Amino acid sequence: MKKILVTGALGQIGSELTEQLRSTYGEDNIIASDIRRPENPSGIFEEIDVTKEKEIYEISKKYKVDTIIHLAALLSAKAEAFPKVAWEINMGGLVNALEAAKQLDLKFFTPSSIGAFGPSTPKDNTPQDTLQRPTTMYGVNKVAGELLCDYYFSRFGVDTRGVRFPGLISYVTAPGGGTTDYAVEVYYEAIRKGTYTSYIAQGTHMDMMYMPDALNAIIQLMEADPDRLKHRNAFNITAMSAAPEHFAASICKQIPDFEMDYQVDPVRQGIAESWPDSINADAAKEEWGFEAAYDIDSMTIDMLKKIREKLKKNSA
Secondary structure: OOOEEEEOOOOHHHHHHHHHHHHHHOHHHEEEEEOOOOOOOOOEEEEOOOOOOOHHHHHHHHHOOOEEEEOOOOOHHHHHHOHHHHHHHHHHHHHHHHHHHHHHOOEEEOOEEHHHOOOOOOOOOEOOOOOOOOOOHHHHHHHHHHHHHHHHHHHHOOEEEOEEEOEEEOOOOOOOOOHHHHHHHHHHHHHHOOEEEEOOOOOOOEEEEEHHHHHHHHHHHHHOOHHHOOOOOOEEOOOEEEOHHHHHHHHHOOOOOOEEEEOOOHHHHHHHHOOOOOEOOHHHHHHHOOOOOOOHHHHHHHHHHHHHHHHHHHHO
C-alpha cells in the first residue's frame, strides 16, 4: 500500500485507522472520506456517499490511489432497526467500491464480522470454514459481502482481503450501534458512576478485541504476501471470548467498588445469542501471522487510563 482511500473514515474503526495509516504511510498518502465533512478535518478529506455509483471511482482516480479500505457500513443493531437502509448502504456501497477497485486495478479491504455466523453455526471454537446462516440483516449483509469479495477476486482478479472482526473496544470514538458496544460503555460508566447496567445478559459470551490489535491486523493483512493467502477474505480473528461479568471482574481489579447489574435488551440479546461464543483464528495465524497483543486485563488497564485522560482533557 502506498496511497489509500478510506471510506467511512469518521466511524469507530475509520477514525483511528486513518490516523495510524497517516503515521505509517504519510499524511498526503491517505484520503479520508465519509458521507459528511467534519468541521475541521485533518489531512485530505473528501465527502463520499458510497451508495452513489461513481463517487468512489472518481475520488480514487483523482488521487491515483492503489488501495481502497472500505469501512462505510450500518452496524448490527441499527441495521436491524432499518434493514432496507442497511442493505442499500452495506451492499450497495460495497459493490460500488468493488467496481472502483476492479476498474482501477486497486487492492481492496473490507471487514466482515462475527455477525456473519448464525444460530446453527458451531458456537465453540467456531471454524474458519463453517455453516453460515445468520438471522439478522447485518449478518446477511456480511455473508453476502464475503461471497461478493471472493467473486471479485476469482472472476476479475481484484486483490480483495478481509477479516471477520469480533466486537471492537475503543476509548476514542463513541459506540455506533453495535451489539457489542456495551463493552465500551462499561469502561466509561465505571469511571463516571462506578456502576453499569448491561443490556446483554450475564453469561453471554462474545469474541472481543482491543482496537490497536484490530488496526494492526488490517495493515498486516494488507501487507501480507498474497501467495500465502489461501482464504483471502473473511479471516476469523479474535483476542478474547468474554461475557459482561468478565469485564466487570477485570474492572474490579482496578476499581474495587465497581458494580454491574442487568437490564436486558431483547433485540441486542437475540443478536448476541445468534453469534459464536468463541472462534478459531488459526487460519489467520498460519497464513499471515496474526497475533493479538492485548488480553482483557491489559486492555482494561489501558482503557481506564486513556478514558481518564480523555475525560480530564475534555473537562479542562
